[in-house]
Amino acid sequence: MENNLKNRLFSTGIRIIAFALFPLIWFMTQAILFRELSKTADRWLLITLAILVGSSFIFILYLGMNKLISYAPNQYQEALFGAMFVGPAIFLLSLFLFYPAIRTIYLSFFDNRGENFIGFENYRWSITDPSMLITIRNQIFWLVGVVLLVILFGLVVAYLSDRLKRGEAFFKSIIFMPMAISAVGSSAMYKFIYEYRPPPLTQIGLINGLRVSRGFADDGSKCGNNTFTDNGEKIGYTSDGCEVPVGWLQQRDLQNFPLFENLDPGNTFLNLLSNLPLNTILLMIIMVWMFTGFAMVVFSAAIKAIPEEIVEAGRIDGASEGRIFLSVVMPYIRSTIIVVATYLTISVLKAFDIVFVTTRGDFESNLLAVKMLDEYFKFLNQGRSAAVAVIIFICVIPIILLNVFRNKAENTI
Amino acid sequence: MRKSIFGLLLILSMVAIACGGGLEGEEVLMFGAPATDGPDGKAIQASFDAFEEETGIIVTYVGSENFESEVQAQMEAGNPPDIALWPQPGAVRDAAERGFLIPMADLDVDMDAYRTNFSSYLVGLGEVDGVAYGGAHAVNLKSIVWYQPAEFEKRGYAIPATWDEMIALADQILAEGMTPFCFGMYSNGATGWLATDWMEDIMLRTGEGTASYDQWVNHDIPFNDPIVKNAATLLSQIMHTDGYVVGGTDAIVSTFFGNAQDPMFERDANGNPGCFMHRQASFIPGFWPEEAKEGLGTETTSFPFPAIESGLPPAALGAGDMWGVFNDRDATKAVVEYMLSPDYFTAIATNVNDAGSTRISAHTGFDTSLYWSPVVQAQAAVLSDALAANSFRFDGSDNMPPAVGAGSFWVEMTELAVNGPSYIDTALDNIENSWP
The missing domain is CATH 1.10.3720.10 (MetI-like)
Structure with a gap:
C-alpha cells in the first residue's frame, strides 16, 4: 500500500518533470538563445543555426522525455510513453487552435478594441x-x-x-x-471574363466582347467590338440599337435587363426573379x-x-x-x-x-x-x-x- | 549527449557576444503601402540611399499591397517596423490611441519648426489629445479636372472657372452630340470613394467653405444638413443629367476608376474624344494607357476644380500619407530628422533614379521648381500656397470614423449613383444614422 503510494507520487513527479519542466526549460533556452543571437549575429549564421538547432529541437525534446520516463516505475511507463507521444500534439493544438478559438469567442462580447464588455451587442x-x-x-x-x-x-x-x-x-x-x-x-481569370469597360472602349471581357460584337444598329450598320474593316473603318458598338456592355459583377439584381423593365406588379414570379442576385x-x-x-x-x-x-x-x-x-x-x-x-x-x-x-x-x-x-x-x-x-x-x-x-x-x- | 549540448550552447553564446558602436551600419526599416519596386517605393528608397551615403545609416523601405492589415498584425504581435508610412492620418491616430507610437516631441523634433514647415493643419491631423504622433510626408491634389487642351481649343471651349460655366460647357458639348464627363467609381471593396471626393470638393466651395467643411467632417453639423444636401444635389446633377457621363448613369458604378478616363484618349469616327472632362486626383496618370502617359502635361493636363459659390476663397482638397514611429533608437531619430528636412524630398522630386514618382512634399519650404515634371510643379505650387494660406483640406472621408468614411458614406454614394436624385434624402439620412 505504502509502496503503491510512493510509486504514484514518484510517477507524478516524473510526469511533471518530463511533461512540463523539461520541455519548458528546453524551450526557454532556445528562445532566449535565439532572441539574443538575433540582435547581433550575422544573418546567414543565424539561418544556419536555426536550421541545425531548430530541427534537432524536437529530437532532443523526445530524447529527454524518453530518458526521464525510463526512471518511472515500470507499471506506469506504458501509459507515460503514450502520453509522451500525444502530448506535444495536444499542446500544439491547444496553442494554435483552442486558445485562439476561445479568445475569439471571448472578444466577440467586447467592443471594437476589446476593452469594454458589451454582452450580446455584436450578435x-x-x-x-x-x-x-x-x-x-x-x-x-x-x-x-x-x-x-x-x-x-x-x-x-x-x-x-x-x-x-x-x-x-x-x-x-x-x-x-x-x-x-x-x-x-481562377477568380482573376473569371474577373476578365466578366470585365466591363465604359463605351466606346474595346471590351476586353469575354462576355461583353461577344455581347457587343453581334447584331446590327438601328441604321442597319453592323455592331462590332472596335474591329476594323478592310478599308480601315472602325466598327464600334455605340450606335443606337447595338447591345450595351454590362458590368456583370456590379449587377446585384436583374432589374437592368429588358425582360424585367416595367414589370407588371401583379406578376409575382417575375418580380421575385428580378431580385435574383x-x-x-x-x-x-x-x-x-x-x-x-x-x-x-x-x-x-x-x-x-x-x-x-x-x-x-x-x-x-x-x-x-x-x-x-x-x-x-x-x-x-x-x-x-x-x-x-x-x-x-x-x-x-x-x-x-x-x-x-x-x-x-x-x-x-x-x-x-x-x-x-x-x-x-x-x-x-x-x-x-x-x-x-x-x-x-x-x-x-x-x-x-x-x-x-x-x-x-x-x-x- | 549532455556534454555536447552544453558545448553547443557555449559556442553559441560566444558567437552572440559581438557588438557595434555608433550609428554607422545601423539599420532602420520603413514599411508602407506603395510597392517596393513601384515608382513611389523606388523614389523613397533613392532618397534613403542618399541619406545612407551621408550618415552610414541603412534605411530600407519595404512596401506591401496589404500594408494596412499587415502593419495591424505586426503591431498587435509586438513586432512593428521602425517607421510605418500610412496612406491616411486616421490610421496614425488610431495606432497612437492604442499606445503603439512614440510622440514626435520625444524624438528630438523641434515642434515649432515642424508646425511652421508643414502647416499646423497637417500637423494637427496626426495629433491625439494635442500630442503630435504623425509626421507629414507627401500630399497630393484632388481638386483638379483633367482635359485635353487641343480638343478644347479646336472647338473654342474655354476652361470653366465656375460651376455654372462648367455646366454651360457640358450642355454645349452635349448639344454638339458628344459626352462631357468621364465618371467611373468602381473600386474593389472601396466603390464610392470617387463620389465622396466630389462631395468634399463641392463642400469646400459651398456654404461657409473650409469652416463648414470642418464642421461636416467633425460631425458638428449633421450629415443631412442643408449644406450637405445642396452638395449632393450638385453632384447628382453631374451623375444623373442625361448624357453627361460616359455610358450613362448605369456605367458610373460599373466603370473601374482607373479605366474611367480612357474614353478621353479614344476617338470616334468623327474624331471626337469619348469625353472632355474628368475630375480625378493627381495620381490618375499612373492608370493611363502607356501612350497617354507620354502626353502628360502636353496632350492631357488639368485645370483647377471650378469655384461654386462666389465670395469663398479658393481651396484645395487633397490627401497624403503620414508616418508614425515605433521606437526612439538614435538611428530612428536621425531618420526622423532627415524626413522632416526639405532634403528628404530632393531625390524624389528630381526623379533621380527615373522612378517617375509624382509625390509632392508636404514641406511648405520645399523648392517647387525642383520637381521633374511641369504638371507636378504646377500642382505643388497650388498645394504649397494652399497649405500656407490654410485653405488645404484633407480628404474628409479619411478623417471620419471608419464605419462612415470607409463604410456608409461609400455605400450610400454608390446607392445614390444607382438610384438617382430622388435618393438624396435617404442616402444622407442613412449616413447620419450610421455615425457612431
Missing part, C-alpha cells in the same frame, strides 16, 4: 445590420447553390464518363484541371467550376467500386438506366455523397478568395469570411469581426457533429 448587430443580413443571405445562396450544383454536375460527369468506351481518362483530366488552379488564379450567382459559378472536378473524381472512384454483378442483375431484371442509377448506384455511393457534401459545405463557409479577388464584397456580393476581415481591417472593429468568426464556427459545428454520429452509427453496424 444583435450581426442579425440586424443590413449589410450583415445581405451577407448571410449570400452565404445561404452559396451553401445551397454551390453544394447542390457541384454534387449534381460531379455525379453526372462521373456516371457518364464511366460509360465512355474510350478517352475516359482524358475527359476526366480536362474536368479535373480547374482544381489544379489556385482559387485566386446576379453577381452572387456569377461568383458561385467560379466555385462550381473549380470543385466539379473534385466531386467527379471522388464519385467516379465510388461508382467504380460498385460490383458489376449487381448492376448486371438489375439490367437482367429489366430496370431502366435511370432506375439503376437511383436504386443501385445511389445507395452505394450515398456515404460518398455525404462526405463530399460535408467537405463542400465547409469549403463554402470558408470561401474567401473568390469574393476577395473579384468584388471584395461590393454590390451586395459579400460573404461571411470576407466580412469578418473587413470588420477587423477596414472598420477596425475587433468585436464584430470576432462575432462573425464565431457565427462561421457555429455553422460548422452541426456538420462536424453529423459526421461524427454518422461514423459512429456506421461503426456499430
Whole structure:
C-alpha cells in the first residue's frame, strides 16, 4: 500500500518533470538563445543555426522525455510513453487552435478594441445590420447553390464518363484541371471574363466582347467590338440599337435587363426573379467550376467500386438506366455523397478568395469570411469581426457533429 | 549527449557576444503601402540611399499591397517596423490611441519648426489629445479636372472657372452630340470613394467653405444638413443629367476608376474624344494607357476644380500619407530628422533614379521648381500656397470614423449613383444614422 503510494507520487513527479519542466526549460533556452543571437549575429549564421538547432529541437525534446520516463516505475511507463507521444500534439493544438478559438469567442462580447464588455451587442448587430443580413443571405445562396450544383454536375460527369468506351481518362483530366488552379488564379481569370469597360472602349471581357460584337444598329450598320474593316473603318458598338456592355459583377439584381423593365406588379414570379442576385450567382459559378472536378473524381472512384454483378442483375431484371442509377448506384455511393457534401459545405463557409479577388464584397456580393476581415481591417472593429468568426464556427459545428454520429452509427453496424 | 549540448550552447553564446558602436551600419526599416519596386517605393528608397551615403545609416523601405492589415498584425504581435508610412492620418491616430507610437516631441523634433514647415493643419491631423504622433510626408491634389487642351481649343471651349460655366460647357458639348464627363467609381471593396471626393470638393466651395467643411467632417453639423444636401444635389446633377457621363448613369458604378478616363484618349469616327472632362486626383496618370502617359502635361493636363459659390476663397482638397514611429533608437531619430528636412524630398522630386514618382512634399519650404515634371510643379505650387494660406483640406472621408468614411458614406454614394436624385434624402439620412 505504502509502496503503491510512493510509486504514484514518484510517477507524478516524473510526469511533471518530463511533461512540463523539461520541455519548458528546453524551450526557454532556445528562445532566449535565439532572441539574443538575433540582435547581433550575422544573418546567414543565424539561418544556419536555426536550421541545425531548430530541427534537432524536437529530437532532443523526445530524447529527454524518453530518458526521464525510463526512471518511472515500470507499471506506469506504458501509459507515460503514450502520453509522451500525444502530448506535444495536444499542446500544439491547444496553442494554435483552442486558445485562439476561445479568445475569439471571448472578444466577440467586447467592443471594437476589446476593452469594454458589451454582452450580446455584436450578435444583435450581426442579425440586424443590413449589410450583415445581405451577407448571410449570400452565404445561404452559396451553401445551397454551390453544394447542390457541384454534387449534381460531379455525379453526372462521373456516371457518364464511366460509360465512355474510350478517352475516359482524358475527359476526366480536362474536368479535373480547374482544381489544379489556385482559387485566386481562377477568380482573376473569371474577373476578365466578366470585365466591363465604359463605351466606346474595346471590351476586353469575354462576355461583353461577344455581347457587343453581334447584331446590327438601328441604321442597319453592323455592331462590332472596335474591329476594323478592310478599308480601315472602325466598327464600334455605340450606335443606337447595338447591345450595351454590362458590368456583370456590379449587377446585384436583374432589374437592368429588358425582360424585367416595367414589370407588371401583379406578376409575382417575375418580380421575385428580378431580385435574383446576379453577381452572387456569377461568383458561385467560379466555385462550381473549380470543385466539379473534385466531386467527379471522388464519385467516379465510388461508382467504380460498385460490383458489376449487381448492376448486371438489375439490367437482367429489366430496370431502366435511370432506375439503376437511383436504386443501385445511389445507395452505394450515398456515404460518398455525404462526405463530399460535408467537405463542400465547409469549403463554402470558408470561401474567401473568390469574393476577395473579384468584388471584395461590393454590390451586395459579400460573404461571411470576407466580412469578418473587413470588420477587423477596414472598420477596425475587433468585436464584430470576432462575432462573425464565431457565427462561421457555429455553422460548422452541426456538420462536424453529423459526421461524427454518422461514423459512429456506421461503426456499430 | 549532455556534454555536447552544453558545448553547443557555449559556442553559441560566444558567437552572440559581438557588438557595434555608433550609428554607422545601423539599420532602420520603413514599411508602407506603395510597392517596393513601384515608382513611389523606388523614389523613397533613392532618397534613403542618399541619406545612407551621408550618415552610414541603412534605411530600407519595404512596401506591401496589404500594408494596412499587415502593419495591424505586426503591431498587435509586438513586432512593428521602425517607421510605418500610412496612406491616411486616421490610421496614425488610431495606432497612437492604442499606445503603439512614440510622440514626435520625444524624438528630438523641434515642434515649432515642424508646425511652421508643414502647416499646423497637417500637423494637427496626426495629433491625439494635442500630442503630435504623425509626421507629414507627401500630399497630393484632388481638386483638379483633367482635359485635353487641343480638343478644347479646336472647338473654342474655354476652361470653366465656375460651376455654372462648367455646366454651360457640358450642355454645349452635349448639344454638339458628344459626352462631357468621364465618371467611373468602381473600386474593389472601396466603390464610392470617387463620389465622396466630389462631395468634399463641392463642400469646400459651398456654404461657409473650409469652416463648414470642418464642421461636416467633425460631425458638428449633421450629415443631412442643408449644406450637405445642396452638395449632393450638385453632384447628382453631374451623375444623373442625361448624357453627361460616359455610358450613362448605369456605367458610373460599373466603370473601374482607373479605366474611367480612357474614353478621353479614344476617338470616334468623327474624331471626337469619348469625353472632355474628368475630375480625378493627381495620381490618375499612373492608370493611363502607356501612350497617354507620354502626353502628360502636353496632350492631357488639368485645370483647377471650378469655384461654386462666389465670395469663398479658393481651396484645395487633397490627401497624403503620414508616418508614425515605433521606437526612439538614435538611428530612428536621425531618420526622423532627415524626413522632416526639405532634403528628404530632393531625390524624389528630381526623379533621380527615373522612378517617375509624382509625390509632392508636404514641406511648405520645399523648392517647387525642383520637381521633374511641369504638371507636378504646377500642382505643388497650388498645394504649397494652399497649405500656407490654410485653405488645404484633407480628404474628409479619411478623417471620419471608419464605419462612415470607409463604410456608409461609400455605400450610400454608390446607392445614390444607382438610384438617382430622388435618393438624396435617404442616402444622407442613412449616413447620419450610421455615425457612431
